[in-house]
Amino acid sequence: MTRPKLQVALDILEFHRAAQIAREAVAGGADWIEVGTPLIKSEGMAAVRELREAFPDHEIVADMKIADTGTVEVEMAAKAGASIVCVLADADDTVIAESVRAARLYGVRIMADLINVADPVRRAQELEALGVDIVNAHVGIDQQMIGKSSVDLLRSIVGEVSIPLAVAGGLDASTAAQAVAAGADIVIVGGWIVKARDVEGSARTIRAALDDPTLVQPEKKSLDEEIRALLMTVSAPNVTDAMHRKGAMNGLVPLTGGVKAVGPAVTVQTFGGDWAKPVEAIDLCRPGDVLVINNDGRTEIAPWGELATHSAKNQGISGVVIDGAVRDVDDIRAMQYPLFARACVPNAGEAKGFGEINAEIACCGQQVRPGDWIIADESGVVVIPKERTYEIARRALEVKKMEDRVREEIERGSTLAQVQELYKWEKR
Numbered sequence: 001m002t003r004p005k006l007q008v009a010l011d012i013l014e015f016h017r018a019a020q021i022a023r024e025a026v027a028g029g030a031d032w033i034e035v036g037t038p039l040i041k042s043e044g045m046a047a048v049r050e051l052r053e054a055f056p057d058h059e060i061v062a063d064m065k066i067a068d069t070g071t072v073e074v075e076m077a078a079k080a081g082a083s084i085v086c087v088l089a090d091a092d093d094t095v096i097a098e099s100v101r102a103a104r105l106y107g108v109r110i111m112a113d114l115i116n117v118a119d120p121v122r123r124a125q126e127l128e129a130l131g132v133d134i135v136n137a138h139v140g141i142d143q144q145m146i147g148k149s150s151v152d153l154l155r156s157i158v159g160e161v162s163i164p165l166a167v168a169g170g171l172d173a174s175t176a177a178q179a180v181a182a183g184a185d186i187v188i189v190g191g192w193i194v195k196a197r198d199v200e201g202s203a204r205t206i207r208a209a210l211d212d213p214t215l216v217q218p219e220k221k222s223l224d225e226e227i228r229a230l231l232m233t234v235s236a237p238n239v240t241d242a243m244h245r246k247g248a249m250n251g252l253v254p255l256t257g258g259v260k261a262v263g264p265a266v267t268v269q270t271f272g273g274d275w276a277k278p279v280e281a282i283d284l285c286r287p288g289d290v291l292v293i294n295n296d297g298r299t300e301i302a303p304w305g306e307l308a309t310h311s312a313k314n315q316g317i318s319g320v321v322i323d324g325a326v327r328d329v330d331d332i333r334a335m336q337y338p339l340f341a342r343a344c345v346p347n348a349g350e351a352k353g354f355g356e357i358n359a360e361i362a363c364c365g366q367q368v369r370p371g372d373w374i375i376a377d378e379s380g381v382v383v384i385p386k387e388r389t390y391e392i393a394r395r396a397l398e399v400k401k402m403e404d405r406v407r408e409e410i411e412r413g414s415t416l417a418q419v420q421e422l423y424k425w426e427k428r
């Protein structure tokens with residue numbers, strides 16, 4: 001078996017960053033350099049030209065995602081220096097055939113991208129018959145966020161065609177190893193390398209996984225465990241960014257400092273400091289839940305204090321969020337328990353038993369249903385709709401990775417405006 005190729009996908013908007021990241025990825029073991037679709041849209045063929053100049057001996061893959069005018073687009077990529085040009089597998093056969101003809105004329109290869117193809121096995125066979133050189137089992141970034149797996153797609157086409165198989169879409173060291181074990185000839189990695197703080201190190205880790213897939217053992221986690229692990233890795237700001245700036249609660253203060261709560265919500269509606277339902281709800285929570293309480297917006301009387309916190313901590317509750325006031329903050333702070341409320345007051349209400357547990361409530365400007373996920377840290381509290389928690393957690397991780405890389409570039413001496421080319425991207 002020949003050594004699988006590692007293709008680094010430069011899905012970055014700014015050419016000056018892409019070139020540097022490519023150098024680091026190559027130093028870490030990347031063989032092929034992909035001029036990603038976002039880079040092509042942002043910088044055009046100049047990006048292909050400059051990368052060809054910078055890397056004369058590497059395969060340069062132009063991810064044009066050609067949907068029409070195959071000849072023109074293959075010709076322009078080839079003349080700019082690409083040695084492999086990507087077409088959409090879903091494009092009409094006439095487009096594929098024209099792309100293949102142009103590729104033969106200009107001495108480049110065609111990679112067809114199976115993104116969103118309804119019958120990948122049949123289409124892969126048709127593409128092979130049309131003269132395509134490489135088929136790419138690709139699950140797109142938006143599809144990855146809802147849990148679609150490129151390795152599963154690859155497995156479905158292995159053995160069905162005899163041309164080389166590439167795989168792309170959300171791959172990390174573990175899934176890249178699985179892809180090679182499944183039969184991938186080319187492993188395409190974007191975010192996991194190009195958004196890493198240490199691009200060279202990440203490329204090296206992937207390279208090692210491709211060279212010996214048995215080194216990497218896949219982790220088995222339930223969906224909830226995976227969501228929790230993702231949300232523990234990211235911050236509340238990463239999550240609101242991933243939600244297009246939605247989901248943040250207003251007016252809450254992290255009262256205990258330096259702590260974080262993540263988990264599905266158990267909701268409580270109470271009134272005027274009545275602490276019966278909040279305290280009864282503790283016993284209904286599972287470890288890892290977050291208790292979210294609406295005290296009817298009242299901040300002069302507390303339905304929560306130190307003893308309730310002890311009980312919540314014993315129960316394994318991840319944290320407590322209160323649209324209202326709390327008391328005993330000094331004791332709770334000493335317990336380092338994640339508590340978020342609107343105010344502190346010394347006086348409590350009475351245990352009357354009004355209100356409801358696990359009904360939809362409003363909390364600091366957001367609707368919260370039982371089972372919606374909460375992430376709460378020093379920056380504040382965000383509610384994530386339960387139907388989209390996995391997707392949002394994945395997207396938040398992408399936000400965090402991008403920020404990690406930008407931070408690294410600032411630490412190397414650039415400025416935030418320079419890294420992000422702010423003037424270029426101002427809205428006109």
Ligand SMILES: O=C(CO)[C@H](O)[C@H](O)COP(=O)(O)O
Binds near residue numbers: 009036037138140171
């Ligand atoms: O073509 C792409 C997106 O359309 C990407 O280049 C490809 O998915 C690889 O990037 P990542 O590893 O971040 O998914």
